[in-house]
Amino acid sequence: MRYMVVIEKSPRNYGAYSPDVTGGVGIGKTLEEVTTSVREGIEIILEDLVERGEPLPEPTSWAIDVKGYAVPISKTPNGYCAEPPDLYPVVAAADTRKRVEALARETIETYLAWHCKRPPEPTAQIAWVDVKAPQPVSA
Secondary structure (H helix, E strand, O other): OEEEEEEEEOOOOEEEEOOOOOOOEEEEOOHHHHHHHHHHHHHHHHHHHHHOOOOOOOOOOEEEEEOOEEEEEEEEOOEEEEOOHHHOOOOEEEOOHHHHHHHHHHHHHHHHHHHOOOOOOOOOEEEEEEOOOOOOOOO
16 A cells, blocks of 8 residues: 655654555665655554454555645545644635645645744655554455
8 A cells, every 4th residue: 555644844853644545654874764664664554454354554645845845634524624734723624625625725735825934844744654454364
């Protein structure tokens, strides 16, 4: 399975999470380390789900780029939500993929034009990790 992950840079290391896999997180001093860490974290969560007989989460998240900022978009029970990590508190939500992308672009451009004399440097990035989907254990 292939999951999107959001990688954020902090002063000392990187952190990563998958919007599709609750608890699928990782940290590392380099991009390679954080990618390996988040992949392993996702695999552990998936193995636990299989052991409990629960379904594996579908990879439904994607990302767009708006003015150099990575904008992850996730499916929610009521539609879609876009939350750019570098531009807290900007959030966009809508009922369709097309509308959430348009609203995210509009909201970010407005936020940067009206509220940021010095916008933050983009530090978040999107990556895709391939994980081994565990097989259900036969009884």
